[in-house]
Amino acid sequence: MTQSVTAETPAATGHRGVYRLSPDRAPDPRPVALRFEDLSMTYPDGTEALTGIDLSIAAGEFVSIIGPSGCGKSTLARIASGLLPQTGGLVRIDRDHLAFTFQEATLLPWRRVLGNVELMMELRGVPAAERKRKALEQLDLVGLTGFEDRFPRALSGGMKMRASLARSFALDPTVFLFDEPFGALDEINRERLIEELSALHRAKGFTGFFITHSIPEAVYLSSRVVVMGARPGRIAAEYAIDLPQPRNADLRFDPAFTEGCAEISHCLRGLMQPDERTSQ
Numbered sequence: 001m002t003q004s005v006t007a008e009t010p011a012a013t014g015h016r017g018v019y020r021l022s023p024d025r026a027p028d029p030r031p032v033a034l035r036f037e038d039l040s041m042t043y044p045d046g047t048e049a050l051t052g053i054d055l056s057i058a059a060g061e062f063v064s065i066i067g068p069s070g071c072g073k074s075t076l077a078r079i080a081s082g083l084l085p086q087t088g089g090l091v092r093i094d095r096d097h098l099a100f101t102f103q104e105a106t107l108l109p110w111r112r113v114l115g116n117v118e119l120m121m122e123l124r125g126v127p128a129a130e131r132k133r134k135a136l137e138q139l140d141l142v143g144l145t146g147f148e149d150r151f152p153r154a155l156s157g158g159m160k161m162r163a164s165l166a167r168s169f170a171l172d173p174t175v176f177l178f179d180e181p182f183g184a185l186d187e188i189n190r191e192r193l194i195e196e197l198s199a200l201h202r203a204k205g206f207t208g209f210f211i212t213h214s215i216p217e218a219v220y221l222s223s224r225v226v227v228m229g230a231r232p233g234r235i236a237a238e239y240a241i242d243l244p245q246p247r248n249a250d251l252r253f254d255p256a257f258t259e260g261c262a263e264i265s266h267c268l269r270g271l272m273q274p275d276e277r278t279s280q
């Protein structure tokens with residue numbers, strides 16, 4: 001069982017749990033991997049999706065973004081990925097070592113699993129022998145060894161997402177953007193993939209930027225959870241997730257985990273005023 005915020009927690013380890021961060025706190029001294037500076041986005045039809053987003057993510061951090069539907073989470077991820085140009089402010093990110101996974105696994109149906117995982121390396125000109133070795137290594141990491149020769153249609157939703165993750169990890173990304181990658185999966189598959197992603201983050205040390213609707217998913221994976229308010233999206237609150245690492249399935253039963261989820265849920269509900277709900 002993991003430690004919780006109780007009297008059992010030895011004083012020497014300090015108070016562990018989920019706590020709200022002050023907007024005036026000192027800047028993180030670690031190198032920055034992703035930064036939004038006074039970022040705003042207004043779509044051509046006049047929809048103001050984001051306003052005044054200031055957010056800095058340090059190298060190796062795993063940060064989740066949570067917020068009401070339509071608050072601009074996907075817009076933020078698409079701007080970070082470079083797929084969508086912002087209309088105001090700046091985004092700083094190294095896109096040479098960037099990977100992203102969105103809700104759909106987007107595998108090529110005419111390529112076998114191995115061919116799909118090799119695809120991005122092929123596009124970057126990685127020699128055949130090296131790409132095969134690397135693809136097999138990534139497939140092993142995501143638990144798909146033995147499925148290399150299958151076509152995507154013969155995979156479950158969870159397996160397709162695993163293959164998609166393997167394809168991205170093959171590029172050794174330093175920054176990985178996720179936009180609700182497990183949203184279409186059933187609960188058990190989802191929990192398993194979250195546990196595996198958390199272990200992969202620890203093993204590989206990339207910087208994670210994770211969009212989700214699920215508070216437990218965000219708390220499980222993250223070192224920090226950012227709560228966005230309804231449109232035009234802005235940052236409403238940030239929480240440090242100071243829970244033990246490595247994380248495992250037991251964490252979900254830890255009082256510090258459930259209390260942290262409840263607090264973030266409370267914050268989110270407070271942001272969803274009736275007029276905001278009807279305007280979404």
Ligand SMILES: Nc1ncnc2c1ncn2[C@@H]1O[C@H](COP(=O)(O)OP(=O)(O)OP(=O)(O)O)[C@@H](O)[C@H]1O
Pocket residue numbers: 043044045047048049067068069070071072073074075076231
């Ligand atoms: N291409 C577009 N043109 C105009 N408005 C858009 C466009 N794409 C998104 N929007 C609007 O911008 C706002 C933010 O959308 P976005 O998809 O980023 O929100 P979200 O927080 O990811 O939503 P959800 O949680 O439901 O996926 C919404 O009001 C949406 O309708």
